Amino acid sequence: MSEPKVMLVDGMALLFRGYYANAYGGYIRKTKAGLPTNAVFGFVRYLLDACRTFGPTHIICCWDMGSKTFRTEKFDAYKGNRPEAPADLIPQFDLVKKVASGLGIPNVGIVGYEADDCIGTLSKQFGQHMDVYVLTGDHDMLQLVDERVKVVIMKKGPSNYAVYDPGMLLEEKQLTPKQFIDLKGLIGDTSDNYPGVKGIGEKTATKLLIEYGSIDGILENLHMLPKGVKAKIEADVEMLHLCRELATIHCEAPVICTAEECYWQPNQAQIASLFEELEFNSLVKDVSKLVLSVS
Structure with a gap:
């Protein structure tokens, strides 16, 4: 049995990265019924790659819950320069959470807080008794690094990560x-x-x-x-x-997820059925190998 290790996933970071990486030349991946899935497809690929690379025993996916937070109350212009999400990304916001659940991963988000705050709070909670890996593309998360919390910054290209612990942060x-x-x-x-x-x-x-x-x-x-x-x-x-x-990431957000709730026990049959429904046929083999390795 490997040492317990939780991966806290910055859901929006993976989803947006997945969207833009899979929208070459204006082509948007869709199901035969016309449902856009390019962002979710990219999200799953990035997530599976990180699972293979870091081998978490526990996983939680954290999400923003709307644009209004305690930060916008302090400063109206906070994130006020963000463009509207592309129309074909909007239906994928709910779909990606359904997929995360289908992969056996709990979705966490608190109205009035950002995903960063949920990740910060959970990193402090879990860091008391296991190693924590924060998967993101957001350098703001580097403030969460400590002896048991590593921040994994996704870089361009598959399996390309910068992993920050206190020593690496100080050095770089x-x-x-x-x-x-x-x-x-x-x-x-x-x-x-x-x-x-x-x-x-x-x-x-x-x-x-x-x-x-x-x-x-x-x-x-x-x-x-x-x-x-x-x-x-x-x-x-x-x-x-x-x-x-x-x-400052708020590390006392009202979020709780126990180790039992986020212990990763993916159901191969359930995932294969979900991927078949979404026409993610090329990912079925990848996830099957991964499920066998964690079983």
């Missing part, structure tokens, strides 16, 4: 997980549409954090900073505090 980014939150506070995040401190880029922010440890340390030593940097921070200090708050 020169920052601790907590400092990564402060980095986002300083530089903002264009994809989430919050600005940080105007005129402060990643290189300067990283240098400041290495020298002074945190945003609080920087503010306590403003008199030591170059005149231009000091002026930029002073002009945007309220936004700096707000952006740090927006960047």
